[in-house]
Amino acid sequence: MSPASKNWIKAAGAVAASAALVMPLTATPAGAATAAAQLNGSWAPFDRCPVDAPAMLATDGDTDVALCVTSTSPNGTIKLGNTTATTGSTNLQFGVIQHPAEGTYTVVPPAAGSIISGKTTIPGGLLGIMCPSNIPVVSAVCGQITDATLNKVTATVESAGTPTEFSLVAGISSGPIVKLPVKIRLENPLLGSNCYIGSSSNPVILRPGNLSAPSFSAARFNADGSANPDEGSMIQIALSGAAQGDSQFSAPKASGCGLAGILSWAIDLKVGLPAAAGSNNLVLNDAKTYTAGLTAPGLSVPNAGKELSDAWHSALR
Secondary structure, three states: OOHHHHHHHHHHHHHHHHHOOOOOEOOOOOOHHHOOOOEOHHHHHHOOOOOOOHHHHOOOOOOOEEEEEEEEEOEEEEEEOOEEEEEOOEEEEEEEEEEOOOOEEEEEOOOOOOEEEOOEEOOOHHHHHHOOOOOHHHHHHHOOOOOHHHHOOEEEEEEOOOOEOOOHHHHHOOOOOOEEEEEEEEEEOOOEEEEEEOOOOOOEEEOOEEOOOOEEEEEEEOOOOOEOOOOOOEEEEEEEEEEEEEOOOOEOOEEOOOHHHOOHHHHHHHHOOOEOOOOOEEEEEEEEEEEEEEOOHHHHOOOHHHHHHHHHHHOEO
């Protein structure tokens, strides 16, 4: 058996530990294997795994090993500057390619994005974010807020680039596990559709890590998702009960808020942006993270990536 086959369970545990390290992000519907699907048995949590991505299919099971990762959190909190909000449920999914000889990893997100979540409602809404004020333009906008619809502000976090700098050591212990560039979208009828904190060129950079130790379990299963604890060709690694987050990221100014961005500075003033590292915080509660792959990828050389894809598809309902 190759070194990749012998060591992947240890690596998968580390990959799993990194997967719940994410704030709520939104993703547009995906196609093919990245679309949410219904899968049987042990494959059920991996309904958006990018098994058909070229990089995943090209893995041979020896020099490169492909894995599916998914993580969920029911709730949490996020603080940006002067504002704290409760997060909704989150679901993160991506593929990871392990390079055993190099000791490195490559994240492969689904084509339409890694994260799906509920939106976070900002306490106090638009009135709480930038009102009251005696400044003419802002006061005029605040005067238009006459009902709950106009006042309500929701926030979602969107990807602002590809995750990088995955760390195996941090995944099984402490320290930053992965580098996540994101941007935060604020939605309200008066703010318009392009109001963001951060951008693709100037993102919020999260480097989350474990805040508590997760529980670990492993179980083998057949390619179609059915249980087979003794001889299953696939294996699922589970980590649960971990709190994860980051308190060292900075947050840049808002942009694009209101007509021609005229309200961006009001958001900055009230929220306290830009917010330096140490004044922001993210915590995700009770994360449940799963990693799946071939039990012995070295036995599938050179077609391990293709076999992973075939197994995923065989579990579709």
